[in-house]
Amino acid sequence: MKRYETLAAEVAAAIAAGLFAPGQRLPSIRQASRDRGVSPSTVFEAYSRLEAQGLVEVRPRSGWYVTAVAPPRPPEPERRSAPDGEARPVTTGELVFSLLASTMRxxxxxxxxxxxxxxLFPHARLAGELARAGRRLGADPRAAGDDLTPGSLALRRQIALRYAAAGARVDPEAIVVTNGALEALNLCIAAICRPGDTVIVESPCFYACLQVLARHGLHALEVATDPRTGVDLEALEVAILRHRPAAAWVMTDFQNPLGASMDAAKKQALVALASRHRLPLIEDAVYADLHDGPRPVSTKAFDGEGWVLHCGSFSKTLAPGWRVGWCAPGRFAREVAQQKLAASLATNVPAQLGIAAWLEHGSFERHLRRLRATLAEWRERYRQRVQAHFPAGTRIGRPGGGYFLWIELPEQVDVMALQRAAMARGISLSPGPMFSASAGFTHHLRMNCGYRPDARVAEAIAVLGDLAAL
Amino acid sequence: MKRYETLAAEVAAAIAAGLFAPGQRLPSIRQASRDRGVSPSTVFEAYSRLEAQGLVEVRPRSGWYVTAVAPPRPPEPERRSAPDGEARPVTTGELVFSLLASTMRxxxxxxxxxxxxxxLFPHARLAGELARAGRRLGADPRAAGDDLTPGSLALRRQIALRYAAAGARVDPEAIVVTNGALEALNLCIAAICRPGDTVIVESPCFYACLQVLARHGLHALEVATDPRTGVDLEALEVAILRHRPAAAWVMTDFQNPLGASMDAAKKQALVALASRHRLPLIEDAVYADLHDGPRPVSTKAFDGEGWVLHCGSFSKTLAPGWRVGWCAPGRFAREVAQQKLAASLATNVPAQLGIAAWLEHGSFERHLRRLRATLAEWRERYRQRVQAHFPAGTRIGRPGGGYFLWIELPEQVDVMALQRAAMARGISLSPGPMFSASAGFTHHLRMNCGYRPDARVAEAIAVLGDLAAL
Structure with missing residues (x-):
């Protein structure tokens, strides 16, 4: 991505987020050039691009302004889910397995x-890090042993530094490196839960969460979740008191599939609630680095008592397919490390060393800045396209990061039928029932906005809109 | 390793295996040079080395002969273990966890x-494969998606070719690539067993097997196992009839810790027995490629009905620390793939592609030939050292491959006390009780012979012998 494209994407995201209101004047070219440390011609290119997109307009002898008449935004999905309060075993495995296979084609x-x-990711340059890591192992073969369970200390130090930037103090020695966040989450569940236990989940929740509960013989208890602000804390406390769950599994930043995020105050209240009830809080934080605005504070910042088992990954931010994630398991560090040892012994050593080196060079934040701006811009373009082509009454989420849109179609739409019709046209989608142990969300879907919104995507969204209107 | 060293190691292994008897004449230098395709001077260097080791002697104008007076070999461990026939939950976790931590220092x-x-492994050259794999992903980023669960088809094809060489026809599409064999074994257990089920294990068995059963809430039922030929099939059938186990977990090649191996006829009988009882047979085959003699036939060669879930790895043979293994799950292919998806999604893609490329080049067999010869020679040198320094009455196993020796000390030795005393002298060992759910094998230990037998190792074995004699 060129520099002016990055800048244009950032400004577009700021407009989308309402940081620049319609009719508001943008910073002058000279001022933006100074503020951003880029050349005036880069700013000019960026503004021209936004003008071509219809997002800004030039007023001669005055400057650049956000286009006054912005299209009205569709409403967001309903304020809160209302699950039935029953804990139940999970049976969505086959559905998810076959849907996932189709999305990979x-x-x-x-x-x-x-x-x-x-x-979106720097594969070729990362490959160089892998090669250097491999050569270092050649020069000092026994070093490979140093980086087995719980993982490379160099990498764990870098991860701890990232926690520090998010306001949390995490001891590198207490971090366990894993085969992606998904293994981390499995290890947390295995460390804490026994078959038959109940685990609290969001409604809707990430389908892999349901799969993990299923493979450990656990019951899922869905609690009311707000599409903007995440789990309802009152409903959570009621569920804790009624069901004595073994753990709660949450995503507090750009929740999958809703895109919901908690602010710092709500995170603090959530951790306080968990600590008060001595409830392990398993957090899937894989989208936390993909924020449009300022970096969110981590729940770990409030976790003085260590009840948060915080799981992250580089799969969505740097190195997809490398399967390097981690867990900061708080008071459960030893149990999670033991689970790791028995589950898969260790994580690919060259990949750990390669990512550690990349983080040490400081190239990660630069890469992330570009990635965030791109995803924010793409998500907005998907949103506009959905708004233009989906039936009246469609509601679209407005997440502050990540690359998903949660879409609520008119009630009469059967999203499972829509999924089959779309698949027959070569379009995959993730229907709402994937995200629920009680097969709810029958007229909802999650849309991935993380692929370049090219003509093929634009056409696919239009086709989906037509199919949904039938 | 230089060419003459390889040859010397191979001849030493042949002598150790009894293929050349004491007093027998070795092939002439000219003949060996022709047979092996190496220069006469390489053969000369190799023979001279063996002479220096006292393994062969020169008779002027006649040739090279195996030294006539070989030291008598100590007896092997007792013929068969005799477990008590009770299924029990596994509680060795903490012991194993702390012992393993010490071996990594x-x-x-x-x-x-x-x-x-x-x-022993070609890290630097493998690093080149990693870099090439990463660059290919850079050129075609969506390729990474092709190699997620169940894994890279290029790699699975290479694995299927290796099965073909071991006499078995395995469909590449039915292979699941995993984070090492340990993950594969976990996935098999998760696919087949429910908490509270009983799983048959060898006596003694690999401690990780016990850890895996523990984390899945399973009971272990130990069955009698012969230190040379592995699980006793009659005892196995009795256990099946009495306990209705959910699965049996076996190693038929160079079993860890015994070194026991089944011949083809016994493997065939084992698979027939499992098929007759519809019993899933989970096989850990990570040492199968480390044979001194000809390549063993795989149990998969006899598995027409698909009851064998065969798990392998490149961690012991090519790329330690890369965590690339696989499972050929027979009739359970779909269940194991689903478990993989929910447990860790996928295996590091550059590592899969790098290993596939290495196998395609054909460098793997060349590397394996050298590795096998080295390990056989080292194992023999460890054995001689143990024989010279351990107390009278010590029995030592004679495996036909791998890099472990199973050692039975005189009955009065408390191997847990020996382990603590050895650790205080900076020497790790794996005491017998690690390998048993019933804390048996109190005067046994497993010795790793996979590290170069240098002065430090020689001294450590002598110290161990002294400690055991106290």
């Missing part, structure tokens, strides 16, 4: 995919 | 380690 438009476009 | 002589010397 290259000939399918990946609106149902869980991954961002692999073209 | 660089300042400790790793006689208790489970790994071969990392210096």
């Amino acid at each position: 290259r000939d399918v438009v990946p609106l149902g995919s869980a991954f961002p476009d692999p073209a | 660089r300042d400790v002589v790793p006689l208790g380690s489970a790994f071969p010397d990392p210096a």
